[in-house]
Amino acid sequence: MARVNTFILEYGERLKAGVDLNTTRPPKKTMQRFIRFLRPVTDERLAGMIDYPLHEIVVIVFIATLGGASTWHDMEQFGYAYEKWFRKFLRLANGIPSHDTFRRVFGLIKTEQLEAATVGFIADVLTRLKTVLKLNNTDVRHICVDGKESRGTGRKRDTSEAVRNLQTLHIYDNSHGICLYSRQIENKTNEIPVAQSILGSMDLRGSIVTFDAMNTQKKTIAIIREQKGDYIGALKGNHEIMDGEVRDYFTSARCEQIRVKGVDYYRSSEKAHNQAETREFFLTRQVSWFQDLDQWSGLKSFICYKKKMVNLVTGQETTEERFYIASVTDVALCADAIRGHWGVESLHWHLDVSFSEDDNTTMDRQAFSNLSLINKMCLSLLKLCKPLFKNSSVRSMRKLFGWKMAESLAVVLGFFSDEELLDAIGSAAR
Numbered sequence: 001m002a003r004v005n006t007f008i009l010e011y012g013e014r015l016k017a018g019v020d021l022n023t024t025r026p027p028k029k030t031m032q033r034f035i036r037f038l039r040p041v042t043d044e045r046l047a048g049m050i051d052y053p054l055h056e057i058v059v060i061v062f063i064a065t066l067g068g069a070s071t072w073h074d075m076e077q078f079g080y081a082y083e084k085w086f087r088k089f090l091r092l093a094n095g096i097p098s099h100d101t102f103r104r105v106f107g108l109i110k111t112e113q114l115e116a117a118t119v120g121f122i123a124d125v126l127t128r129l130k131t132v133l134k135l136n137n138t139d140v141r142h143i144c145v146d147g148k149e150s151r152g153t154g155r156k157r158d159t160s161e162a163v164r165n166l167q168t169l170h171i172y173d174n175s176h177g178i179c180l181y182s183r184q185i186e187n188k189t190n191e192i193p194v195a196q197s198i199l200g201s202m203d204l205r206g207s208i209v210t211f212d213a214m215n216t217q218k219k220t221i222a223i224i225r226e227q228k229g230d231y232i233g234a235l236k237g238n239h240e241i242m243d244g245e246v247r248d249y250f251t252s253a254r255c256e257q258i259r260v261k262g263v264d265y266y267r268s269s270e271k272a273h274n275q276a277e278t279r280e281f282f283l284t285r286q287v288s289w290f291q292d293l294d295q296w297s298g299l300k301s302f303i304c305y306k307k308k309m310v311n312l313v314t315g316q317e318t319t320e321e322r323f324y325i326a327s328v329t330d331v332a333l334c335a336d337a338i339r340g341h342w343g344v345e346s347l348h349w350h351l352d353v354s355f356s357e358d359d360n361t362t363m364d365r366q367a368f369s370n371l372s373l374i375n376k377m378c379l380s381l382l383k384l385c386k387p388l389f390k391n392s393s394v395r396s397m398r399k400l401f402g403w404k405m406a407e408s409l410a411v412v413l414g415f416f417s418d419e420e421l422l423d424a425i426g427s428a429a430r
Contacts, residue, residue, distance in 0.1 A: 002328075004208070004336035005139040005175035007130075008383065014133050015387035027413030031059065031089045033124065037117045044108040051094045057105050058114075059090060060097070061371070065378045066409060067401040070356040072099035085406050107367035114370050115182060118377040122178050125416045129384070142174040142337055143204070143229075144344035145211040147191045148351070150368065151358045166365055168372070169194050171202075174343035177383050179376045184369055196220050204229025208328065210341045213238055216325065218295055225297040225327065232303070232326045232337050245290065246323045250282060250304040258282045266335040274313050280306045281338070283331040298327035303334055350379050354394040385412045 035055045043054045061069075063086070064078035079086065079096035086092060097105075130136065150166040169191050171181035181198050185191050195215050204227040211220070216233035224231045235243040259265050264283040269276065282304040287293055290302075303324040310317050326334055351357045355375040362368040382394050388411060389397055401408045 002330050002333045003139050004142045004333065004340055005137050007126075007135065007137050007175050008177050010137060011129065011133065011135060011384070012387050014135060027410060027416075028089045030413040030416045034062070034121050035059065037121045037124070041109060041113045041117055044110070045105070052097045052101060052105075053091075054105065054109075056090050056092060057097055057102060058109075058374075060086065061102060061106070061374055062378070063409065065355075065371075065374050066382070066398065066412065067405050068398040070360065072103045072362075075099060075102045082405060103362065103364065103367050106370045107364040109366075109370050111182075111184075111366060111369050111373065114373050118373050119178065119180060122377060122380050125381070125384070126176055126178070128416065137175075138206075139175075140230075140333065141176075141207040142340050142343070143180075143202075143207050143209045144170075144172040144174050144341050145195050145199070145209060145215050146170055146172070146341075146344045146348070147185065147214075148348045150360070150372075151352075166368060167191070168369070169198075170344060170347065171195070171198055172344040172347055174340050177343070178380045179347060182369065182373060182376065184365065191215070192217055192220065196223050199223050199227065199229075202227055202229075208232065208333070208337050210337050212236075218297070221299075221327075222297045230298070230327045232324050232328070232334060235323045235325060242290075242292070242325075243323060246302050246304075246325075249284065249289075249302065250323070254284075255280075255282045255304060255306075258284070264329075264331045266331045268335070268339075271312070274311065276310045276312055278308045279335070279339070281331055281335045282306070283326075283329065283334060285329050296325065299325055301326045301329045301334075303331075303338070305338055347376070347379070350394055351375055354398070355379070381412065381416075388412075 038055045038058055041054065041058075043050065060079050061075050063082075064075045067078055067082075069075050069078045076096060076099040083092065083096055086096075147167055147169050150168065164186075167185045167190075169181075169183045169185050170179055172179050180202075183194050183198065185194050192215060195211070196217075196219055199209065199220065200223045204224060208230045209224050210232045211234070213234045213236035216235060216239060221231055221233065235246060237243065259280070259282070264285065266281040266283075267279065269278045271277075283301050284303075285301050287299060287302060290299075293299060303326055305322045305324065306319065307321075308317065308319050322338075324334070324338065328334060351372065355378075357372060357375065360368060360371070362371070379394065382397050385397070386392065386394075389400065392400070397408075401412075
């Protein structure tokens, strides 16, 4: 039975076996690798008028972001506070740039180039971790598609000169905890063609793509199938007839038949935060009755997802019901993917709460988008390091760096050095 690739979980379990990374050495090798990934990023400033090399600016922003900085003024003050530490691997011939320099340079960097550098660096980290920890998960990779609104980026609301909040489409690899693509979109309807363009450029073999009802489009699904991927798409009112027909199919009697038979039925339950949740997934392979079947590439099943929530304090019970179309017929795989789609929503929550993006009022949208790429890279790295910090929250880890920056960052970035990680694993084994 196929299941979603859960590298992040297996990797966390592997570290629980014992990895004691006790180091205070400056992470020179890790930083040198990151700087190499930055080399293809072109410097758009005028030659002869550059006081601060591009890689120094990006590295300071990167480390400052790990250490809790959220604004351009934070970056400048962080740089001054730890200038001596930065000089261990940066020349800083002209010292620390001003906040205006950080903002102006980030407004000039080509976003797709910086994205290639940050995503490439994380992918390299993941490859090294898999090799060192001997992890080779071959299960289905889970890709999530969803959009996010940055609420602090709009201006002059309710006027003729109103500037809408920045909308960003994210393509998120939930199996590995890495945002692969971030693209600005002018309005919510433009999310569809942007998603189609990105998915059309990806190799989706061995992957399952999940998306909300907005992206449940015939062309989107055709593109995923052309790229050799599978999909699960939500149904809502934007496909009113299809949604209604699928809802009508999953009557109480039919769901009970599926439950009794057990083949295409999956159930899970858990208790957390004073609430008990029970989830049931009902899948049918009987799709030939659907009139427009030939228009939806690879459609093989319909899914009904029922969730019951009971408040353990008040006893109040609530239920919800959702419906999906899919190109796969493995109900356990579908349950994994539908539940796992929260991963991209978790990304959005962390950007707003742990990295304060909703409070960032940067007017230069390119500068904001580039800073958001750094936030996403830091988030991926911090999630990888959580087992080293007793699974502290991302926000707590960033605070810890502010309190004990040099030691904490030495551990975090040293963790991505093959030699130091191998030494730590060997020490734990001994």
